[in-house]
Amino acid sequence: MIFTWVAIVLQAWEGKLRGLGYRVTAPRRAVLRALARAHRPLSVAELHKRGRAQYACLGLVTVYRTLQMLERVGLARRIHAGGACRSFVASTPGHSHTITCEHCEKTAEFDGDDVCLLPAGLEERTGYRVSGHWLQLVGVCRSCRASGD
Amino acid sequence: MIFTWVAIVLQAWEGKLRGLGYRVTAPRRAVLRALARAHRPLSVAELHKRGRAQYACLGLVTVYRTLQMLERVGLARRIHAGGACRSFVASTPGHSHTITCEHCEKTAEFDGDDVCLLPAGLEERTGYRVSGHWLQLVGVCRSCRASGD
DNA sequence: TGGTAACTGAAAGTGATTTTCACTTGGGTC
DNA sequence: GACCCAAGTGAAAATCACTTTCAGTTACCA
Ligand SMILES: [Mn+2]
Ligand SMILES: [Mn+2]
Ligand SMILES: [Zn+2]
Ligand SMILES: [Zn+2]
Numbered sequence: 001m002i003f004t005w006v007a008i009v010l011q012a013w014e015g016k017l018r019g020l021g022y023r024v025t026a027p028r029r030a031v032l033r034a035l036a037r038a039h040r041p042l043s044v045a046e047l048h049k050r051g052r053a054q055y056a057c058l059g060l061v062t063v064y065r066t067l068q069m070l071e072r073v074g075l076a077r078r079i080h081a082g083g084a085c086r087s088f089v090a091s092t093p094g095h096s097h098t099i100t101c102e103h104c105e106k107t108a109e110f111d112g113d114d115v116c117l118l119p120a121g122l123e124e125r126t127g128y129r130v131s132g133h134w135l136q137l138v139g140v141c142r143s144c145r146a147s148g149d
Numbered sequence: 150m151i152f153t154w155v156a157i158v159l160q161a162w163e164g165k166l167r168g169l170g171y172r173v174t175a176p177r178r179a180v181l182r183a184l185a186r187a188h189r190p191l192s193v194a195e196l197h198k199r200g201r202a203q204y205a206c207l208g209l210v211t212v213y214r215t216l217q218m219l220e221r222v223g224l225a226r227r228i229h230a231g232g233a234c235r236s237f238v239a240s241t242p243g244h245s246h247t248i249t250c251e252h253c254e255k256t257a258e259f260d261g262d263d264v265c266l267l268p269a270g271l272e273e274r275t276g277y278r279v280s281g282h283w284l285q286l287v288g289v290c291r292s293c294r295a296s297g298d
Numbered sequence: 299t300g301g302t303a304a305c306t307g308a309a310a311g312t313g314a315t316t317t318t319c320a321c322t323t324g325g326g327t328c
Numbered sequence: 329g330a331c332c333c334a335a336g337t338g339a340a341a342a343t344c345a346c347t348t349t350c351a352g353t354t355a356c357c358a
Contacts, residue, residue, distance in 0.1 A: 119261035127291035142276035
């Protein structure tokens with residue numbers, strides 16, 4: 001039996017959900033798999049379509065509910081693009097950020113914190129004590145650079 | 150005649166719009182004023198309500214259209230909060246960021262660039278060349294700190 | 299003081315998301 | 329393996345967040 005990367009990730013996710021008291025159901029598996037296979041942020045409608053390839057009667061409402069749950073436990077992350085936050089990528093729990101290719105939308109996650117590295121004197125200048133941040137990067141991925149932008 | 154800060158800002162904004170070829174109309178003034186007086190991000194519906202205090206028959210559609218225009222010229226900025234990007238604050242044109250108080254939502258703008266200050270080696274680690282970023286900070290403002298969080 | 303393109307609000311249209319509810323099912327219990 | 333039942337599900341309807349259309353109004357320039 002051959003395990004793909006996606007299969008391994010799905011195993012881990014299902015274990016995590018079970019550990020948190022969530023049931024692992026066929027509809028949820030279909031959403032999880034669609035999310036794990038994607039290389040770019042997908043809208044709810046896209047995830048619904050892809051999820052149906054695995055589980056034909058998957059309901060759109062279930063996709064919404066599953067994404068909400070995955071976001072809550074840190075396995076999915078909402079991506080801001082085009083003035084809205086309507087697409088999702090797989091994610092690892094904990095603090096991290098994403099960078100999305102402006103050509104192909106391929107999205108990667110990275111950590112290693114950063115905004116401790118803010119403008120010196122920001123707290124003095126603004127009067128705010130910084131307690132958190134939200135950051136998303138845009139860039140050009142390696143393969144898009146190779147193929148001439 | 151006494152000029153408030155809001156009145157001065159509005160003068161400047163109206164001049165800027167005129168300079169760009171936009172007409173300065175009563176509905177637009179009402180939206181501008183609602184935005185200039187706010188200390189926190191406001192939803193379109195909130196701006197509509199506040200705008201009506203000044204111009205009673207202000208249409209919701211005009212609020213949408215005015216915000217779109219203000220965003221285009223850099224005088225308004227969409228704020229990401231609570232999984233959506235549906236509220237707006239006044240803004241100055243050019244690259245800058247905001248910090249929002251987690252208690253009272255009061256929002257300030259700051260510049261001085263930052264994300265040149267990203268994790269060292271990010272481009273090598275991820276393979277992406279960074280070309281842009283979206284950053285919003287959360288914190289506690291001075292007055293909320295003073296009044297015991 | 300017109301003339302007119304820009305602008306406006308109401309109403310209708312659209313797409314995204316949430317709510318409701320009767321039915322199904324995962325996973326623990328015996 | 330059969331049973332139980334709270335958790336989960338999908339269809340339909342309701343709600344929300346815009347966007348489009350269109351007939352009228354108005355800012356601003358000649
Ligand atoms: Mn960070
Ligand atoms: Mn910046
Ligand atoms: Zn790319
Ligand atoms: Zn505050």
